[in-house]
Amino acid sequence: MKILVAPLNWGLGHASRCVPLVQRLLNEGHEVILGGDGESLTLLRKHFPKLRYTYLAPLNLRYSKGQRQVWAMIKAMPRLLKWAIQDHLMLKALLREEHIDQVISDNRFGLYNKQTECVYVTHQLHIMLPNGWRWAEGIASRMHARIYARYNKVWVPDYEDPQQSLAGELSHPQNVQCTMYNVQYIGPLSRFQNNLKNLNNLSYDVVAVLSGLEPHRTLLENEIIVRYQDSAEQVLIVQGLMHRPNTRIKRGNLTIVPYMGDNELVSVLLGANHIIARSGYSTIMDLEALGLMDKAELIPTPGQPEQEYLATLHNKMQ
Numbered sequence: 001m002k003i004l005v006a007p008l009n010w011g012l013g014h015a016s017r018c019v020p021l022v023q024r025l026l027n028e029g030h031e032v033i034l035g036g037d038g039e040s041l042t043l044l045r046k047h048f049p050k051l052r053y054t055y056l057a058p059l060n061l062r063y064s065k066g067q068r069q070v071w072a073m074i075k076a077m078p079r080l081l082k083w084a085i086q087d088h089l090m091l092k093a094l095l096r097e098e099h100i101d102q103v104i105s106d107n108r109f110g111l112y113n114k115q116t117e118c119v120y121v122t123h124q125l126h127i128m129l130p131n132g133w134r135w136a137e138g139i140a141s142r143m144h145a146r147i148y149a150r151y152n153k154v155w156v157p158d159y160e161d162p163q164q165s166l167a168g169e170l171s172h173p174q175n176v177q178c179t180m181y182n183v184q185y186i187g188p189l190s191r192f193q194n195n196l197k198n199l200n201n202l203s204y205d206v207v208a209v210l211s212g213l214e215p216h217r218t219l220l221e222n223e224i225i226v227r228y229q230d231s232a233e234q235v236l237i238v239q240g241l242m243h244r245p246n247t248r249i250k251r252g253n254l255t256i257v258p259y260m261g262d263n264e265l266v267s268v269l270l271g272a273n274h275i276i277a278r279s280g281y282s283t284i285m286d287l288e289a290l291g292l293m294d295k296a297e298l299i300p301t302p303g304q305p306e307q308e309y310l311a312t313l314h315n316k317m318q
Helices: 013-027 038-047 070-097 134-148 216-228 262-271 281-290 305-317
Strands: 002-007 031-036 052-055 102-106 117-121 153-156 183-185 206-209 235-238 249-251 254-257 274-278 296-299
Touching: 002 013, 002 038, 013 031, 013 038, 013 102, 013 117, 013 281, 031 038, 038 052, 206 216, 206 262, 216 235, 235 262, 262 281, 274 281, 281 296, 281 305, 296 305
Parallel strands: 002 031, 002 102, 031 052, 102 117, 117 153, 153 183, 206 235, 206 274, 235 254, 274 296
Antiparallel strands: 249 254
């Protein structure tokens, strides 16, 4: 089969959890085409440099600097709609040029077409909103369901048993009839599941792995620098900037790198005494796969209710 895999470019989490999906497809003998834009496509291309790729509609969003993102997201709605329509038209044009047996879209809303089987990947069957907007969560979840109802299948990267769930209410909502939308729980997806061989001993006291939209990615980086710049601890900051040259900056006890390959990153995570990361779902799946949740300080992106919920959920479990 010829399969297009295309993640949302919203931080690196959507792309990173597509890595094991792509690898699984390649192991099964399928031809995979990578699709997307920005940092997420760059991450996939670095993992699979020999695969074909195609650019899809770019999405360049930023959060506000404040603690609440509701108005920033409301203002972005017209841009999101335009982006989804562009994605839909670009897929339609691609399918006119060549036959593709399956499209796997990780939260790209417009990548559906009746000419081929289309799969939607998401862990958010239930959409969480900030305090003061909780009354609208049912509306938001139904709007999301109208999007993925256009797809042939919905894959949820979580355990089917709610008692084992890593995403909690996000992937096991009470107000969504999952059977209506051909929802299938495919288990957690981590790019680190098979990266535990031939590891070097790379030891830092603290490892901070950054991701997410600006300006909060940079704001968190600056907070970590201020917190540890006068410390005796050896601190590594992985910026999550795939487009930067992979050079290291040494500032006393601080080491700063734009990104790391999987094997090297696994090595430093396993050797760390303390790990700092955003409470994005892909990060949680990675830490769970490595058995490192007990070392993690999960810091939600301000104003992002999903991450606030996940941080609270997993801090209670530790």
